[in-house]
Amino acid sequence: MPVYIGKRLLVAIPTLLIISIFVFSLQKLLPGDPILAMAGEERDPAVIEFLRDKYRLNDPVIMQYFYWLGGVLTGDFGISLRTNQPVLELIMEKLPVTIQLATMAMFFAMIIGIPIGIIAAVKKNTFVDYLANILALSGLSIPNFWLGIMLILLISVQLGWLPASGYESIFVDPVRSLQTMVMPAFVLGNALAATLMRHTRSAMVGVMSADYIRTARAKGLSPKEVILSHSFRNALLPVVTLSALLFGELLAGAVLTEQIFTIPGFGKLIVDAVFNRDYAVVQGVVLCTAVGFILMNLIADILYVILNPRLRATL
Amino acid sequence: MTTIDQAPAIVAPKKEKSRAWRKMKRNKSALVGMCIVSFFALLAIAAPFLPIPDPIATSWTAIRKAPSAAHWLGTDDLGRDILSRMIWGAQASLMAGVFSVAIAVGIGVPFGLVSGYFGGWVDMIISRITEALLAMPFLIMAIALAAFLGPSLTNAMIAIGLSAMPIFVRLTRGQVLAVKTEDYVEGARSVGLNHFEIMTRYILPNVFAPIIVQATLTIATAIIAEASLSFLGLGQQPPSPSWGSMLNVAKNFLTQAPWMAMWPGIAIFLVVIGFNMLGDGLRDALDPREA
Numbered sequence: 186m187p188v189y190i191g192k193r194l195l196v197a198i199p200t201l202l203i204i205s206i207f208v209f210s211l212q213k214l215l216p217g218d219p220i221l222a223m224a225g226e227e228r229d230p231a232v233i234e235f236l237r238d239k240y241r242l243n244d245p246v247i248m249q250y251f252y253w254l255g256g257v258l259t260g261d262f263g264i265s266l267r268t269n270q271p272v273l274e275l276i277m278e279k280l281p282v283t284i285q286l287a288t289m290a291m292f293f294a295m296i297i298g299i300p301i302g303i304i305a306a307v308k309k310n311t312f313v314d315y316l317a318n319i320l321a322l323s324g325l326s327i328p329n330f331w332l333g334i335m336l337i338l339l340i341s342v343q344l345g346w347l348p349a350s351g352y353e354s355i356f357v358d359p360v361r362s363l364q365t366m367v368m369p370a371f372v373l374g375n376a377l378a379a380t381l382m383r384h385t386r387s388a389m390v391g392v393m394s395a396d397y398i399r400t401a402r403a404k405g406l407s408p409k410e411v412i413l414s415h416s417f418r419n420a421l422l423p424v425v426t427l428s429a430l431l432f433g434e435l436l437a438g439a440v441l442t443e444q445i446f447t448i449p450g451f452g453k454l455i456v457d458a459v460f461n462r463d464y465a466v467v468q469g470v471v472l473c474t475a476v477g478f479i480l481m482n483l484i485a486d487i488l489y490v491i492l493n494p495r496l497r498a499t500l
Numbered sequence: 501m502t503t504i505d506q507a508p509a510i511v512a513p514k515k516e517k518s519r520a521w522r523k524m525k526r527n528k529s530a531l532v533g534m535c536i537v538s539f540f541a542l543l544a545i546a547a548p549f550l551p552i553p554d555p556i557a558t559s560w561t562a563i564r565k566a567p568s569a570a571h572w573l574g575t576d577d578l579g580r581d582i583l584s585r586m587i588w589g590a591q592a593s594l595m596a597g598v599f600s601v602a603i604a605v606g607i608g609v610p611f612g613l614v615s616g617y618f619g620g621w622v623d624m625i626i627s628r629i630t631e632a633l634l635a636m637p638f639l640i641m642a643i644a645l646a647a648f649l650g651p652s653l654t655n656a657m658i659a660i661g662l663s664a665m666p667i668f669v670r671l672t673r674g675q676v677l678a679v680k681t682e683d684y685v686e687g688a689r690s691v692g693l694n695h696f697e698i699m700t701r702y703i704l705p706n707v708f709a710p711i712i713v714q715a716t717l718t719i720a721t722a723i724i725a726e727a728s729l730s731f732l733g734l735g736q737q738p739p740s741p742s743w744g745s746m747l748n749v750a751k752n753f754l755t756q757a758p759w760m761a762m763w764p765g766i767a768i769f770l771v772v773i774g775f776n777m778l779g780d781g782l783r784d785a786l787d788p789r790e791a
């Protein structure tokens with residue numbers, strides 16, 4: 186297993202390098218000269234030259250990339266223009282908020298998507314199956330920012346059950362934290378529930394037509410035992426790995442959800458950075474999201490091997 | 501004898517097409533999807549000719565009016581007719597969906613073709629870049645690109661198109677790998693056709709079905725992405741209407757004018773579900789394994 190993990194990590198290196206080139210190039214896409222903006226209205230040529238030297242902008246672009254990459258590898262993502270804080274510090278500050286949101290969203294996605302997927306597979310081609318399919322299709326088609334707005338209108342404004350916005354750390358006030366996060370987590374988990382439902386259904390339908398399920402039935406096992414102990418256990422494999430992959434997607438999906446519910450997380454950080462033209466933060470967030478995504482891919486692959494005894498035996 | 505130049509390109513036979521169409525007609529969900537998409541497309545095309553108020557004309561006497569006979573869907577915070585803005589917004593949303601997918605297909609398919617057909621180091625380079633681009637979540641990449649390109653509908657379309665492009669590279673490459681060892685491709689090669697002719701006349705027509713299915717489903721994603729970017733203020737700029745930017749304004753008037761938020765969301769939902777149903781139907785119809 187360690188050799189397998191090592192190999193997978195090695196494969197990720199070129200991917201990460203290409204991502205770093207892309208993120209660095211984003212900066213070069215910017216119209217205008219950032220040094221002129223920094224030099225102020227007087228634009229003293231000596232100041233401009235000093236700044237160019239300081240930021241090594243007189244060096245060839247390829248060297249600039251290596252300087253930047255060297256900084257990133259040592260944790261120096263630059264300084265936020267808006268808050269004057271190091272970008273990495275900002276990201277580390279906001280990341281736990283988004284991880285809490287994403288974990289709760291994944292919880293909602295699993296408790297909604299997996300049971301409905303199982304029921305749809307068991308009741309294949311019946312009214313229940315069609316209804317589940319319509320639900321899944323609707324879940325995939327509802328823009329989550331609109332769903333968020335509608336839930337605020339109904340649950341917070343009309344019924345007054347939950348707060349419409351805000352955030353409290355789970356370590357400070359767990360009850361308040363859960364109250365503020367339930368609605369955004371449901372909104373974020375909604376589309377994932379639909380995806381999980383579709384995959385669970387399809388995996389279950391495949392497994393339920395297998396010979397060993399027919400044997401289990403012939404042995405006289407109850408339908409519940411056949412479904413839960415035999416079918417679901419085997420259908421779980423692709424569902425678990427998919428969940429790990431979807432966790433990466435959640436980080437991206439959090440952008441709009443955090444914006445609507447004013448949650449001070451990773452997603453809000455990138456949107457605020459975009460509007461304040463705080464490009465070092467945008468670059469840092471894009472890079473971290475990509476690294477997180479690759480990490481989740483790796484975890485999905487490892488889980489797949491751990492859960493599948495046939496693959497485990499080949500390692 | 502038929503010369504090589506006159507040799508017909510190998511495309512799906514007529515019988516195959518009619519079988520797919522028959523399957524499509526039997527699929528009620530796909531037909532409903534097609535009707536929804538056609539309805540919105542017609543609305544978007546007919547927008548300039550419909551007897552509706554100017555979508556950007558403000559009226560200080562009609563600010564945030566609830567739906568009535570004069571304004572069927574109500575008015576917004578500047579007294580503009582929401583129905584009119586919805587119809588013109590359909591144009592922006594559908595245009596964004598179709599154009600961004602055209603960009604994604606236009607760039608992604610040729611790269612996928614070349615990657616799969618030539619293999620070797622060309623394939624290695626294109627595949628590594630595609631993998632790297634796929635590692636960046638779609639919306640984050642679109643937001644980053646739109647931020648660096650500057651906020652406008654055109655730039656949002658470019659950002660969404662470029663973000664969706666790697667899916668088409670990977671899909672096309674996979675299809676080409678499956679097709680390029682077929683006898684008819686070997687035959688075309690053995691009679692001396694050049695690589696470009698083999699790729700465009702013999703391989704592309706045979707890998708196009710899954711690309712069309714993916715394109716239809718990606719239009720749905722692109723419409724949501726455009727609405728998301730406009731909602732964040734990175735897409736369509738005021739006063740021009742788009743469903744996402746209408747929602748962006750509406751969220752500030754939830755208690756005073758909830759109808760402002762309701763209609764654009766319903767429209768996005770309907771058009772996206774329409775494309776998803778159509779895409780699912782096309783996939784079933786074009787899948788030879790499905791009876």
